[in-house]
Amino acid sequence: MRLVSTLTILLALGCDGGSSVPEPDPSESRVWLRGDLHLHSHHSTDALDNRMDAIVARAESVGFDYFVVTDHDNHVDGMLATWDDPAYRSDAMVLLYGVEWTSAVGHANFFGAEPFDHPALYALREGSSGQAIADEAERQGLHFSVNHPLGSDPWELGFEHDIDGIEVWNALFLVPNDNEGALALWDTLLAEGRRITARGGSDNHHQETSEADLFNLGNPTTWVLAEGRTPEAVIAALNGGHATVSYAPSAERIDFTADADGDGVAETVVGDSVPVGELDFRLVITGARAGATYALRVVKNGATFLEREVGADPVTFSDTPTERSSYRVEVRGEVPDAPSAGAILFGDMVALSNPIYVGFDD
Ligand SMILES: [Zn+2]
Ligand SMILES: [Zn+2]
Incomplete structure (x- = not known):
């Protein structure tokens, strides 16, 4: 001590x-809601066996209160199909709308309370400034959260521009990403006076392969303290930093x-x-x-x-x-x-x- x-x-x-x-x-009167803020479905070409109906069923079975899928936008040339999928629905969970902005200069998740204009974000790719991306996210009312900032696809646009969140815990804590390093990076930004919401994300791609034996939906789980069971309340909780991360939905x-x-x-x-x-x-x-x-x-x-x-x-x-x-x-x-x-x-x-x-x- x-x-x-x-x-x-x-x-x-x-x-x-x-x-x-x-x-x-x-x-x-607020309520803690749990879910996973980084998932891929069969609308990502590296997750073709991750059927949407199976992911939704598993998410409900492990007790998620909110749900979002963040497919790779570059696999479909920016034309997202995730939320148009009839299987993207649940009576048990609050649905968010998300995407993994996937570029050669880094990956980031964007979260909205309703479907959004993703082509406008997809247009801001290599050569755009981080601040231009942040400005477009703000214009659309989206939560902009950098993924695995020090992983195999690190964030190369720096951190001087505005961001709302950062993925300090991607998948297994020790591998494949440098989660300890991400925490240290986040600590540095906090010490500079930034308010940036830390979150987790399993980055799950498969239910039927050995990957799912290593980690699955909710490894880790991000909890948000929301003013109700609505997508707007979940986004507001993320923006406000009212969040914690646990290694499993039952943890x-x-x-x-x-x-x-x-x-x-x-x-x-x-x-x-x-x-x-x-x-x-x-x-x-x-x-x-x-x-x-x-x-x-x-x-x-x-x-x-x-x-x-x-x-x-x-x-x-x-x-x-x-x-x-x-x-x-x-x-x-x-x-x-x-x-x-x-x-x-x-x-x-x-x-x-x-x-x-x-x-x-x-
Ligand atoms: Zn990624
Ligand atoms: Zn991913």
């Missing part, structure tokens, strides 16, 4: 923390909140920014396994702020930052719900959160 002068760690367990332990906000979820006004209620959620001043943080590992212990790491401004073995009981800690700061959380441990063939390749990352921001609105 690392202590700094302004830090008062309360690490209260259970109910014995007294009045200093913030309570969850009882007025909270533990991080619930990371803070009390910024001293009223004893932890009403600040991940993605929010509060004024500089004292903060009482509260962390709960929702769905923690009986008897399991987890390695908690709190990252403040890109550096380890707190490390602690934790279990199912709520953890609280406090800090009084004096300048713009961000606090995000990682939880590592066993991953028993990983597909068995891929368990080793998942490593030990159970879940991670977006930051609670301090002073980013100033």
Whole structure:
């Protein structure tokens, strides 16, 4: 455990923390929704055996609340067929509209609450600036999220231009992409004062091959805290950074909140920014396994702020930052719900959160 002068760690367990332990906000009406933000169907030519009806059925069976398919646009010369597919429907899940903008200078997913003008985005390919792409996404009200920024198809347009999100966890945590590097990249951007939503994506291409034994839909799962079960609410939650990532649909979820006004209620959620001043943080590992212990790491401004073995009981800690700061959380441990063939390749990352921001609105 690392202590700094302004830090008062309360690490209260259970109910014995007294009045200093913030309570969850009882007025909270938002709902956590889970899904996968990077999938390919048979409308991508490298996923021809991934039939849409089979993906939808599997997504429903593993409990997804929202659903999106992000097919490669270059496989169909920019003329997407994904959302015109009659099988792209569900009564159980909120449907988003997505695509993987797939170019020689990088890949990015765009998400909308309704079908959008993809040819206008497809026209902005090699030779276009990142900002031109960002401007077109903003014009259409889309969430623009860079994929596997350091993977085999890295993002080569830099990060000076606006982006809404970044895929810090693609497929298995340890391979094939540099997810640790993506987290470090994201930390650097956060430290520069950027507010960029981290998300996961399985990048699943197949249900019938060995790939599906390594990882499948929801490895990893991105949770969003939405103001309702609507596509607009899911997009708003992504834009607001109200999101966490877990290694599987059935895995533990991080619930990371803070009390910024001293009223004893932890009403600040991940993605929010509060004024500089004292903060009482509260962390709960929702769905923690009986008897399991987890390695908690709190990252403040890109550096380890707190490390602690934790279990199912709520953890609280406090800090009084004096300048713009961000606090995000990682939880590592066993991953028993990983597909068995891929368990080793998942490593030990159970879940991670977006930051609670301090002073980013100033
Ligand atoms: Zn890609
Ligand atoms: Zn992909």
